[in-house]
Amino acid sequence: MSWESLLPLAIVLSSFIPGVMIFFFSEKQAGLRTGLNIAAALVKLVLVAILINGVWRGDTLYELRVSLLPGLDLALRADALSLLFIILSATLWLVTTVYAIGYMEHSKNRSQFFGFFSLCVSSTMGIALAGNLLTFLIFYEMLTIFTYPLVVHNGTDKAMGGGRVYLMYTITGGAALLLGVVWLYMLAGQVEFTDGGALASVAHHTTPLTIIFFLFIVGLGVKAALFPMHGWLPRAMVAPAPVSALLHAVAVVKAGAFGIVRVVNDVFGVTLAQDLNLLQPLLVMACITVLVGSMFAIFQDDLKKRLAYSTVSQVSYVVMGVALFGPIGATGGLLHLVHQGVMKITLFFGAGSFAETLGIYRVSQMNGIGKRMPLTMGAFTIGALGMIGVPPVAGFISKWYLGTGALDANMDWVIGVLMLSSLLNAMYFLPILYRAWFMTQQEAWPHEHDFGRFETHWMLLTPPVVTAVFSILLGLFASLPYGLLDWVELIISREYLL
Amino acid sequence: MIFDTTVWMSLVILLPLAAAITAFLLPRHALAIGLTSSGLIVLSVIALTISLVDGGAARDQMGGWGAPLGIDLVADGLSAVMLLMTAAVGLAITIYAKGYFPARDAHKRAFFWPLWLFLWGSLNALFLSGDIFNLFVTLELLGLSAVALTALVGKPTAVRAAMRYLLVGLAGSMMYLLGVAFVYAGYGALDIAQLRMLVADGPPLYAAATLMTVGLMMKGALFPLHFWLPPAHANAAAPVSALLSALVVKAPFYIMLRLWMDVLYPLADTAAPQVLSALGIAAILWGSIQALRQPKFKLLVAYSTVAQLGYLFLLIPALLADSRPQVLGAIVSFMVAHAAAKAAAFLSAGNILHATGDEQIASFTGLLRTLPLTVTTFALAGLSLVALPPSGGFIAKWLLLDRALANGDWWLVVVIIAGGLLAAGYVMRVLGPTFRERETKPTNARAVPRSMALSAFGLSVLAIILGFMGVYLLDLLAIEPVSMMVGGG
Numbered sequence: 010m011s012w013e014s015l016l017p018l019a020i021v022l023s024s025f026i027p028g029v030m031i032f033f034f035s036e037k038q039a040g041l042r043t044g045l046n047i048a049a050a051l052v053k054l055v056l057v058a059i060l061i062n063g064v065w066r067g068d069t070l071y072e073l074r075v076s077l078l079p080g081l082d083l084a085l086r087a088d089a090l091s092l093l094f095i096i097l098s099a100t101l102w103l104v105t106t107v108y109a110i111g112y113m114e115h116s117k118n119r120s121q122f123f124g125f126f127s128l129c130v131s132s133t134m135g136i137a138l139a140g141n142l143l144t145f146l147i148f149y150e151m152l153t154i155f156t157y158p159l160v161v162h163n164g165t166d167k168a169m170g171g172g173r174v175y176l177m178y179t180i181t182g183g184a185a186l187l188l189g190v191v192w193l194y195m196l197a198g199q200v201e202f203t204d205g206g207a208l209a210s211v212a213h214h215t216t217p218l219t220i221i222f223f224l225f226i227v228g229l230g231v232k233a234a235l236f237p238m239h240g241w242l243p244r245a246m247v248a249p250a251p252v253s254a255l256l257h258a259v260a261v262v263k264a265g266a267f268g269i270v271r272v273v274n275d276v277f278g279v280t281l282a283q284d285l286n287l288l289q290p291l292l293v294m295a296c297i298t299v300l301v302g303s304m305f306a307i308f309q310d311d312l313k314k315r316l317a318y319s320t321v322s323q324v325s326y327v328v329m330g331v332a333l334f335g336p337i338g339a340t341g342g343l344l345h346l347v348h349q350g351v352m353k354i355t356l357f358f359g360a361g362s363f364a365e366t367l368g369i370y371r372v373s374q375m376n377g378i379g380k381r382m383p384l385t386m387g388a389f390t391i392g393a394l395g396m397i398g399v400p401p402v403a404g405f406i407s408k409w410y411l412g413t414g415a416l417d418a419n420m421d422w423v424i425g426v427l428m429l430s431s432l433l434n435a436m437y438f439l440p441i442l443y444r445a446w447f448m449t450q451q452e453a454w455p456h457e458h459d460f461g462r463f464e465t466h467w468m469l470l471t472p473p474v475v476t477a478v479f480s481i482l483l484g485l486f487a488s489l490p491y492g493l494l495d496w497v498e499l500i501i502s503r504e505y506l507l
Numbered sequence: 508m509i510f511d512t513t514v515w516m517s518l519v520i521l522l523p524l525a526a527a528i529t530a531f532l533l534p535r536h537a538l539a540i541g542l543t544s545s546g547l548i549v550l551s552v553i554a555l556t557i558s559l560v561d562g563g564a565a566r567d568q569m570g571g572w573g574a575p576l577g578i579d580l581v582a583d584g585l586s587a588v589m590l591l592m593t594a595a596v597g598l599a600i601t602i603y604a605k606g607y608f609p610a611r612d613a614h615k616r617a618f619f620w621p622l623w624l625f626l627w628g629s630l631n632a633l634f635l636s637g638d639i640f641n642l643f644v645t646l647e648l649l650g651l652s653a654v655a656l657t658a659l660v661g662k663p664t665a666v667r668a669a670m671r672y673l674l675v676g677l678a679g680s681m682m683y684l685l686g687v688a689f690v691y692a693g694y695g696a697l698d699i700a701q702l703r704m705l706v707a708d709g710p711p712l713y714a715a716a717t718l719m720t721v722g723l724m725m726k727g728a729l730f731p732l733h734f735w736l737p738p739a740h741a742n743a744a745a746p747v748s749a750l751l752s753a754l755v756v757k758a759p760f761y762i763m764l765r766l767w768m769d770v771l772y773p774l775a776d777t778a779a780p781q782v783l784s785a786l787g788i789a790a791i792l793w794g795s796i797q798a799l800r801q802p803k804f805k806l807l808v809a810y811s812t813v814a815q816l817g818y819l820f821l822l823i824p825a826l827l828a829d830s831r832p833q834v835l836g837a838i839v840s841f842m843v844a845h846a847a848a849k850a851a852a853f854l855s856a857g858n859i860l861h862a863t864g865d866e867q868i869a870s871f872t873g874l875l876r877t878l879p880l881t882v883t884t885f886a887l888a889g890l891s892l893v894a895l896p897p898s899g900g901f902i903a904k905w906l907l908l909d910r911a912l913a914n915g916d917w918w919l920v921v922v923i924i925a926g927g928l929l930a931a932g933y934v935m936r937v938l939g940p941t942f943r944e945r946e947t948k949p950t951n952a953r954a955v956p957r958s959m960a961l962s963a964f965g966l967s968v969l970a971i972i973l974g975f976m977g978v979y980l981l982d983l984l985a986i987e988p989v990s991m992m993v994g995g996g
Binding site: 032075076077078079081117118121146147150151153154158161162163164165169172173176180181183184187188191192194195 | 873875876879890893895896897901902905906908909912913920924927928931935939942943944974975977978981
């Protein structure tokens with residue numbers, strides 16, 4: 010066994026082991042815990058860097074297999090798509106960890122919080138590196154389990170209720186996914202993720218394959234919050250802000266979207282999926298979710314809830330891109346997987362900071378907040394503009410590709426959906442920006458904390474600023490050599506055999 | 508190997524029996540005898556397994572009499588898996604009992620150890636018995652020691668439950684014995700391997716099948732004959748509950764498995780296997796729904812056993828059709844996974860009861876802070892019961908689903924999936940409140956002895972590790988019984 014084959018496992022373990030260790034720390038060992046957290050996040054980044062280098066060169070050494078049953082392997086393997094997700098998660102994990110340390114400074118049960126936090130990230134890494142459906146399923150379910158304690162972290166009635174709804178949705182979805190996976194394995198044997206699809210030999214089983222695809226979409230759609238399976242997401246907003254940030258940008262929601270990409274591209278393959286007429290319904294579902302999510306968002310006064318519905322809508326862009334049947338649309342979808350993550354985490358960091366610094370939870374309380382917290386609100390503004398699709402923020406690039414992809418696939422009506430959606434996005438984001446920058450503060454902030462030199466604790470301030478800068482850089486330098494676009498086009502060219 | 512396979516076979520039976528007698532005669536040293544002999548039993552089971560893997564299945568004619576007259580012990584892959592399962596759970600229960608029955612409780616300690624070792628010996632003998640009469644004898648010994656252990660706590664509820672358990676058990680045994688008589692009268696043999704070649708479709712077989720199956724259903728608590736199980740399992744002492752639920756109820760099912768595979772197989776095309784499967788479905792649904800409604804933790808876990816036993820019966824029709832190795836693999840994986848998870852669940856219940864004296868689920872608020880290791884234990888066990896990956900329960904359920912889908916049994920697929928969701932419901936009923944913030948500090952939380960906390964935790968970890976042992980388990984199970992060696996060999 011070469012060291013290369015152990016690299017994917019090392020990446021998964023680099024947050025699993027610290028996660029387990031943290032449970033044994035007492036509440037007072039905050040320094041040790043923080044050190045371990047940051048060190049683990051950095052180690053992971055180094056490991057990921059090594060992996061990127063290898064995968065870019067086209068190495069296929071990065072695979073580890075363990076047999077669970079005859080003909081049933083656990084496989085960790087790095088390919089270009091895995092890395093896209095891994096880079097996103099590993100980077101945002103580091104930023105979120107810093108934020109969480111600041112945010113959770115005075116709350117209870119921090120060892121429990123950071124332990125599960127790391128285990129969540131470790132599951133996400135496993136999802137990204139899964140080499141076949143079984144492995145994906147295992148880490149997908151682990152993510153469900155490890156997220157629950159984070160959702161109910163506050164231990165209040167509301168938190169418990171949110172957690173219960175979360176589990177009901179995700180466990181049911183998981184059961185659908187399990188059924189689909191077992192069925193597909195029975196039909197086709199071990200299903201390895203393969204560029205261009207792995208089911209060519211069983212393509213004639215059209216009816217079972219259609220049902221299996223449907224089961225997959227139900228199972229993955231729950232986490233990706235596809236309409237009408239999105240109900241858990243707004244209720245899970247009771248979780249502490251860093252958890253929401255992680256859930257929306259990196260872990261849970263993205264795991265669902267990433268899973269759909271995997272299923273369409275690397276299990277069925279776009280060609281077979283198109284032949285079985287599976288992509289059209291998926292596209293329609295995605296479009297409905299995009300619009301419905303935005304419409305719900307308009308009516309939310311609770312800032313985190315508004316952001317939650319915005320996530321419902323935005324994550325479906327990824328699904329839309331994959332369902333468009335064409336390399337350009339797919340490029341847009343994958344770009345948005347990353348862009349949405351970076352922009353949405355900025356927004357959640359902002360929302361968390363407003364709550365923690367000023368006690369502000371509602372949009373209607375935000376009048377004049379730009380003056381009090383200019384840097385945080387600036388970052389929030391960049392994120393919001395990106396979501397609407399204003400250049401040069403990253404969101405513009407992905408929407409551009411999605412639109413061009415729709416034209417390329419002769420589905421002009423999707424352009425209409427995109428435009429309507431951008432309009433709706435503007436309708437729920439611009440009022441916030443207007444209140445923050447152009448209206449004056451009417452009453453004292455509900456719970457103002459003074460953090461001295463900066464507008465808020467530096468650990469709450471730095472992360473959103475950093476991710477906001479990322480959002481702009483991703484938009485400005487999209488076409489830089491070895492940049493994100495290059496990487497995505499590498500994935501797409503392998504998938505579409507260009 | 509230092510010894511022949513047959514020597515190990517005798518040892519795994521004689522060691523616990525001898526230890527039981529010694530512990531009974533020397534009550535003051537019962538604990539030491541129990542711990543030492545448990546270690547030795549586990550080692551000899553491992554040795555037996557190794558020599559089975561090396562040398563294939565074995566048959567031991569005790570006293571050299573041979574099949575029709577004497578007692579034949581038979582060891583194959585299935586026996587080995589059952590022995591190993593018993594050894595693993597047994598070892599954990601032994602360590603747990605060390606802390607659970609403290610020295611000041613001399614009376615219970617003096618009775619627990621002989622009874623438990625005796626029960627262990629009966630189980631091992633049962634799993635190695637090659638003829639249907641011998642199976643009856645071992646089943647009786649097992650039943651009696653189990654009843655005595657149930658009554659050990661001495662509370663009226665426990666004694667009443669034990670009494671009911673005794674009566675049901677006796678009725679079941681009598682029916683089984685009557686069935687044995689029919690078989691013997693009809694085919695003139697008791698040895699399973701001989702019967703396999705002698706049995707034919709006919710009235711004696713029908714009578715025997717009905718009597719034996721119903722008798723074993725009573726002892727094995729298959730719905731609707733499960734009514735005695737929840738009070739017995741819920742009122743016994745925690746280590747006793749664990750061994751009843753994890754091991755004892757598996758013994759009648761094991762006999763059922765052997766019978767249907769090797770003796771009653773001419774009845775494969777009758778309605779009987781389908782009826783068993785249908786009862787299995789009913790058990791899963793009824794048991795799970797009851798588990799969702801129980802206010803007390805141990806009753807919840809006991810009803811979960813009723814439900815989980817149902818899974819074992821789902822594939823009986825498929826077992827008698829073709830594809831036997833895969834189906835047997837699925838059923839046995841489930842048995843083993845359930846044993847580890849359920850024992851861990853009951854032991855964690857014992858820990859909670861020990862620490863707080865309160866087993867109302869409603870009062871589990873904030874327990875994660877006071878008993879983190881115990882809650883984790885139940886969480887891991889629950890993971891396997893719900894069949895979430897990675898766990899032994901997941902692999903078992905994967906195999907079950909795979910077989911159900913392969914046979915096109917849609918209703919089974921639906922039930923297996925629904926059963927998992929219901930299990931998630933009742934496991935979360937317990938786990939959910941432990942995350943809640945508690946307003947007041949718990950007043951009378953006692954420390955859980957380390958031996959209890961760690962042995963329970965070890966079992967729950969085993970329930971997870973079993974998820975990675977599937978290949979080995981199936982390999983071991985593939986050690987097929989040797990063909991008949993009547994009259995010496």
